[in-house]
Amino acid sequence: MADTIFATSSGRPPAAIAIIRISGAGAFDAASRMAGKLPPPRRAGLRQLRHDGVLLDEALVLAFPGPASATGEDLVELHCHGGRAVVAAVERSLSAQSGLRLANAGEFTRRALINGRIDLAxxxxxxxxxxxxxxxxxxxxxxxxxxxxxxxxxxxxxxxxxxxxxxxxxxxxxxxxxxxxxxxxxxxxxxxxxLLSDDIEAVLAQPPVDRLRDGIRVVLAGPPNSGKSTLLNRLVEREAAIVSPISGTTRDRIEVAVAHAGLPFLLTDTAGLAGATADPIERIGIARAHRAIEEADLLLWLGDETPPRRDAIWLHARSDAVGRDHVPAGPMLAVAADHPTTIAALWKLLTSRAQDLVPRVDHLALGTTQRRQCHTAAxxxxxxxxxxxxxxxxxxxxxxxxxxxxxxxxxxxxxxxxxxxxxxxx
Structure with a gap:
């Protein structure tokens, strides 16, 4: 027989209300020892919670008989006041009862899966x-x-x-x-x-859901001192990367998560792509920059030379610098750190490109493992x-x-x- 488990299921106290859940064969007995007679199933009742005769709190108590409960087992919810001391006292009282233990991470949902209330997807x-x-x-x-x-x-x-x-x-x-x-x-x-194989392949042709979960990887790349770190800071609206006129300031990948227009992005600043160098740390940084370029969902190229990828967004960076006011043929957008309109234009372009990389609301979105299994089936x-x-x-x-x-x-x-x-x- 599975253990009877308990845990606070609401946010971390202090809060207005704290919900403490008890699930398992002994849930009703455990709650009755604290609250007395339980209210009818699925009806809230105000009860005094006591331990060894000492009043802990007044709480709303709800009982959900299994299997028609969230976990598929007998389940009780104690809606207590959300102070730290109140929650701690109720949890100590439950811990003192034989046969009860604190739930592990995800254990309530895991029991729902095992008991057929939900499936793995x-x-x-x-x-x-x-x-x-x-x-x-x-x-x-x-x-x-x-x-x-x-x-x-x-x-x-x-x-x-x-x-x-x-x-x-x-x-x-x-x-x-x-x-x-x-x-x-x-x-x-x-x-x-x-026909079924074709139907599955049609779903697999849609973008995976993982880019929504992990963020759309946007990599800023180019030669040293091309404005990558400055542009990253403007895009995320904070000083996330060190900016310096000294060549080679950025030696490793700097990743910053940011949300824009309802989409998650993971922006990556990379080491400048210099020529041959005797510095072993700089060589590692350049190697990681090349790897980031290959793995990028979207590449922002800030160099004046042709980008290393045909699908790169080629930027004419530092367009407000002396001698760079003219946009040459090739770059599709001029950006300047002190010109907010150019940053807004870049975000608009990034968002437009990103929309094609994430699943549409009306399409079925599968994760990596789900896609692998579907591919095997197809x-x-x-x-x-x-x-x-x-x-x-x-x-x-x-x-x-x-x-x-x-x-x-x-x-x-x-x-x-x-x-x-x-x-x-x-």
């Missing part, structure tokens, strides 16, 4: 929702948490199951000596598998075969890959990694 969406800092992150996470990804994946699983049933039927009615005598049945299954479904037994095996592989997205064959390590992203109490 919904749990991942909830984790992203808790971490959301921009509107785009919130919208994508809410879509997953409310089951949009799950419904799509389940629909694909159902289609695989129907195709597998057709294969089983064809095998059952085929002659033992020749299971390939029904070309019509084989053709129908093949076309169904290919490949298996599109694999040519001549024997129904081989076709059945391809369907089994596709089913297994899609089921993994919903957590139907998840490993403990994978679950530990996911729920380690949650806070205690969720």
């Amino acid at each position: 919904e749990a991942e969406g909830l984790a992203d929702l808790l971490a959301a800092e921009t509107e785009a992150q919130r919208v994508a996470a809410m879509s997953a948490a409310e089951g949009r990804v799950s419904r799509a994946i389940q629909g694909w699983i159902d289609r695989v199951a129907m195709l597998a049933a057709q294969v089983e039927a064809a095998l059952d009615f085929a002659d033992e000596d020749d299971v390939e005598d029904d070309p019509a049945a084989m053709g129908q299954v093949r076309s169904g598998m290919q 490949l298996a479904l599109a694999e040519p075969w001549a024997d129904l037994l081989i076709g059945a095996e391809h369907l089994r592989v596709a089913h297994s890959a899609l089921a993994a997205i919903l957590g139907l064959n998840s490993t403990e390590h994978m679950l530990d990694t996911l729920f380690g992203r949650f806070c205690i109490g969720k």
